Amino acid sequence: MRLSLLFVCLFGVLSITGLQAQSTETVSPWHSFEKVEFKLNDIPARYIKPRKPLPGNPWVWRAHFPDWHVEMDSILLERGFHIAYINTNDQYGAPKAMMAWDDFYDYLVTKKGFAPKVALEGVSRGGLYVYAWAKRNPAKVSCIYAEAPVCDFKSWPGGKGNAKGDAKSWQQLLAVYGLTEEQALAYDDQPFDNLGGLAAYKVPILHVISLNDKVVPNEENTFKLVERYQRLGGPTTVYSMSRGEQRLDGHHFPIEHLNWWADFIQQNSYPVQKPLAHKPYVQVRNGLPNAYRAITEQKKATVAFLGGSITYNPGWRDKVSRYLQETFPQTEFTFIKAGIPSLGSLPHAFRVEQDVLSKGKIDLLFLEAAVNDRANGTDSLTQLRALEGIVRHARKNNPAVDVVLMEFADPDKSGDFRQGKKPAELLNHERVAAHYQLPSIDLAREVYDRIQARELSWEYDFKDLHPSPFGQEVYFQTIKYLLKASFQAAASVKPLATPAPLHRSNFERGRYVPIQEAKLGSGWKLVDNWKPADGASTRAGFVDRPMLEATGPGATLTLNFAGTAVGIALVSGPDAGEIEYRIDNGPYRKMDLYTQWSHQLHLPWYKLFAGDLSDRKHTLQLRIAPTKNPKSKGNACRIVYFLAN
Structure with a gap:
């Protein structure tokens, strides 16, 4: 023609x-x-x-x-x-x-x-x-x-x-x-x-x-x-x-x-560049049908971001919020920023009630913990108990909540990929996501593969496990792909009932126990508005607040609690010491509170004493040990919350 x-x-x-x-x-x-x-x-x-x-x-x-x-x-x-x-x-x-x-x-x-x-x-x-x-x-x-x-x-x-x-x-x-x-x-x-x-x-x-x-x-x-x-x-x-x-x-x-x-x-x-697709790194599974209905039918939705410093810092989180607002301009969104630097799955499981769920019905929860779980040395079983606990706890708050599990990148994970191994943290995220049919994103593998394809370099583009603006864009674009794919299928997807738990002893009842419930012995005091006297840095939420403090060996306290797990949320600074603890008059065990970052920062730190107790009332006894880490300047223990499940 x-x-x-x-x-x-x-x-x-x-x-x-x-x-x-x-x-x-x-x-x-x-x-x-x-x-x-x-x-x-x-x-x-x-x-x-x-x-x-x-x-x-x-x-x-x-x-x-x-x-x-x-x-x-x-x-x-x-x-x-x-x-x-x-x-x-x-x-x-x-x-x-x-x-x-x-x-x-x-x-x-x-x-x-x-x-x-x-x-x-x-x-x-x-x-x-x-x-x-x-x-x-x-x-x-x-x-x-x-x-x-x-x-x-x-x-x-x-x-x-x-x-x-x-x-x-x-x-x-x-x-x-x-x-x-x-x-x-x-x-x-x-x-x-x-x-x-x-x-x-x-x-x-x-x-x-x-x-x-x-x-x-x-x-x-x-x-x-x-x-x-x-x-x-x-x-x-x-x-x-x-x-x-x-x-x-x-x-x-x-x-x-x-x-x-x-x-x-x-x-x-030209020549035309063909970057790697996002699809191989995204598992949509059952998608986000509940969140989509809340957004499009109720015209009101609450979206929470729970994670460590990569969630706390501005970047992908703000871009996701803006994308949702622009895509659904008629919907009233509430965004909950619940990122705290240095914290992984264990802290998230015990703080999710106070920092997220207490703020109302959550429709969509973004969860990340893989980077800090590796850095903090959280064992595999604790990761699974914590991640599953967060999902189940969130569903008790709102059975229709949708959860996205995200696995961010760091050099250690790239080292595992080079050896042909999948990092344990990623396997645990995927195991929980698969069991509950949750969407998940393997950003760690995506970043590694894009580096291998010479689309980017860690040194010049990504720069740090706290991503540069370039890295934030990589994360956001893949998350946006997941959202679009999930929303596309949402109308035809039926919400799933919550299955039986993977682990009977998961932390689905994780909570903070107020420090005021402890019975203090000699050497302990309740500081109404704690702040450091040594000039070391602090983190928001873990300073200018009530705290239990003991700085000398032999100081003792007792806590009566109910549940299957117990631990403490503390700040670990330059003078962090060692503690000894026992449960129900069992043998004392020793725990070092000093971390590799304590010399420069009063770091929020979460320690679990036991995670598989019988579900009944128990008694925790804790005392300051006479010994300390050779790098520490003292014997201090400062408790922000007790943890129980």
């Missing part, structure tokens, strides 16, 4: 994470190439086909004004690139537009075989779109080319600086974002904000501008973004166009050296 004739090609109905593609594609000529038009979720979209596609189908994604300055696009089409566009006009890069962009990307990559990395092209207000999407998806962007891009909507259309602005567009933007004027002026995610992840991926950007631009002044837009991006290590190029007629107060100008800019895109996009 001749190119000049309009024809229709049937390709059926698509469903990917809720995508609905129109059942027809309309093909028509476009500057001697073929333009394919269709609708995706009722949004007009299109792509231009090269006559001879390059291997891997590299592509350029235009934001807004798809038929403006098409000369460079034509060059790239001749070279074998596809040019794509989805009509989210008048949405100014708002979260609603980003959801449509995610769907468009998934469709073109999954169903049309486009390259996993795309070159973004933003003209004028298109800058709001390309940077909004790139910051959310840095691993999917090969480069950014922008012409006179808007990098701050307060500048345009707001007109709050030196730009003239556009009052009608400004009101439209406020409505799309759902912001008041005051909120818009305080908005903290402009294109030049939060560029750390994009810079960590070294995504190259190129801005072509006019120094005479009064509509989108460079001082408020390009120059501000470029300076920030460079300070973060992002590669940048700015070229000022000075030839030919410049119109619209310098905002419209001819593009010089078109081949240079086409080369920039081609060199950063």
Whole structure:
């Protein structure tokens, strides 16, 4: 059929994470190439086909004004690139537009075989779109080319600086974002904000501008973004166009050296890179049907994050929260941040009641402990009892709670992988997840495999078990993949009943016992508001609070408790000593409270005395030993809570 004739090609109905593609594609000529038009979720979209596609189908994604300055696009089409566009006009890069962009990307990559990395092209207000999407998806962007891009909507259309602005567009933007004027002026995610992840991926950007631009002044837009991006290590190029007629107060100008800019895109996009897929590292199992129903039907959901420092620190956790809010804008979310540095599965099992479940009905719980379980030397059986206990305890709070188990990366686990072994911590997470049919993510293996595939390096990209911005993006993108896959299947998944426990002695009744319940002997005192006198660092929640303290050998106390397990939560600092303890008048056992980190920090530390007692009343006796670790400066024991199950 001749190119000049309009024809229709049937390709059926698509469903990917809720995508609905129109059942027809309309093909028509476009500057001697073929333009394919269709609708995706009722949004007009299109792509231009090269006559001879390059291997891997590299592509350029235009934001807004798809038929403006098409000369460079034509060059790239001749070279074998596809040019794509989805009509989210008048949405100014708002979260609603980003959801449509995610769907468009998934469709073109999954169903049309486009390259996993795309070159973004933003003209004028298109800058709001390309940077909004790139910051959310840095691993999917090969480069950014922008012409006179808007990098701050307060500048345009707001007109709050030196730009003239556009009052009608400004009101439209406020409505799309759902912001008041005051909120818009305080908005903290402009294109030049939060560029750390994009810079960590070294995504190259190129801005072509006019120094005479009064509509989108460079001082408020390009120059501000470029300076920030460079300070973060992002590669940048700015070229000022000075030839030919410049119109619209310098905002419209001819593009010089078109081949240079086409080369920039081609060199950063081809040969096509094909990163490892997320799928092999994600086990969806029964998914998240309960959380999905709470989010979509009740329009109200509580999401909790329970873990150590990788959960406590900002990064993937905040990105997950934002993703949920943007994906389900009509839902009222409550997010509980329950990360405490240095703590693993054992502490989580005893603190989950106070730090998470006491705050109300939890709909979705993210749980991580694998890194600290290795660092803290938690034995395998205790890990299983603790992890299972957390799941069962959470389900007593809300039988419909969904739980995601996450296994983060550290160098020790990479060492196990090199030896062909799966780390015990990961095996335990997966055993619990499989028994309860919970989603899980093996991020430790994913990071290792991506290093082996030379997609990244631990030294320069990930940098630490507390991930760099690059590592935070790796974690977030895989978690987002799990959420999308789970939500896609949620409507057809039936919630499962809680099975019988793996271990009769799991810590599903783990709780804190107040220190005031202990009977103090000589040498112990209750400090109402403890703080260190030695200048060593502390952790929030374990300072400026009541604490039992003894600093001399021979000090004794007694605790009556009921249950199958008993232990203490303490702070272990430079003067941490050794203790002796016994249960029900049995033989005394000795325990060293000093850790490898105690010389610099009063570290939150959890010690279990017994985990498989008969389920009845017991008596714990504890005393300060006359001996101490050679590295310790004293014999101190400072108890924050007693633990019981």
